[in-house]
Amino acid sequence: MQRIERHASFGGWQDVYEIESATLGVKTRVGVYLPPQAIERPCPVVYWLSGLTCSEQNFITKAGAQQHAARHGLILVAPDTSPRGEGVPDADGYDLGVGAGFYLDATQVPWNSHYRMHDYVVHELPAWVEANFPASDARGIAGHSMGGHGALVLALRNPGRYRSVSAFSPIVAPTQVPWGEKAFSAYLGDDRDAWREWDACALIADARERLPLLVDQGLADEFLENQLRPELLREACEAAGHPLELRLQPDYDHSYYFIASFIGEHLAHHAEMLRG
């Protein structure tokens, strides 16, 4: 591993590392924020999954999350949104290929060679974090848009692995919207039954753990009706009796201005759930 950035931030450190990922088959970058409390004791970790077109940089430079992580004693880990670099397949358009890994394990050629973001984020990344930093094994997961889908799906697929989950503007039902249909056709093939394994609304019906979901959605979001459709999450949670706090926020759009406005409340929620 190589540290390629280090910035003092709110008494702690915002770092960026480049690590060799066996799961992704390439080097990949990851943002790690170490709060001041990490000097003295192991801290819980919140994993942040970004949306389409993002790298590890968007969250660490735009969300203003460090001040809240410093207050609550949380380590923040922000991976890239896909494998990238030499030999990694890509496609035209911002919503498939590099920058658009959808936090799943692809089964179709050529994507299945590197696009294993689920396996990477759930297994390899926490193993690396917990071996190299003063991290406890209390894990939370959060994300935005495609990363909100990732946070919900990873938590639902891996009961016991996360103690807290939250999302901003998540793609809650990728099997029913254009972004998801395009990506899942490519990564998972034509069998729509296989898609349901990666769809939060479909997974909620049979979830083995009822971890409460905190979701914020801006009502001036340009993707609200076509791609995000939070009402489908509300319906799925009501049908299954799954705890959901869905907060519809007037005037907010899809951007990091929205995330920055509420990230403090999300991290307070994670801190509360992660308190040992």
Ligand SMILES: N[C@@H](CCC(=O)N[C@@H](CS)C(=O)NCC(=O)O)C(=O)O
């Ligand atoms: N209009 C955008 C669509 C993609 C988009 O809105 N991406 C969101 C996540 S789904 C984002 O976080 N973009 C980067 C940023 O705002 O820093 C584009 O074509 O680049």
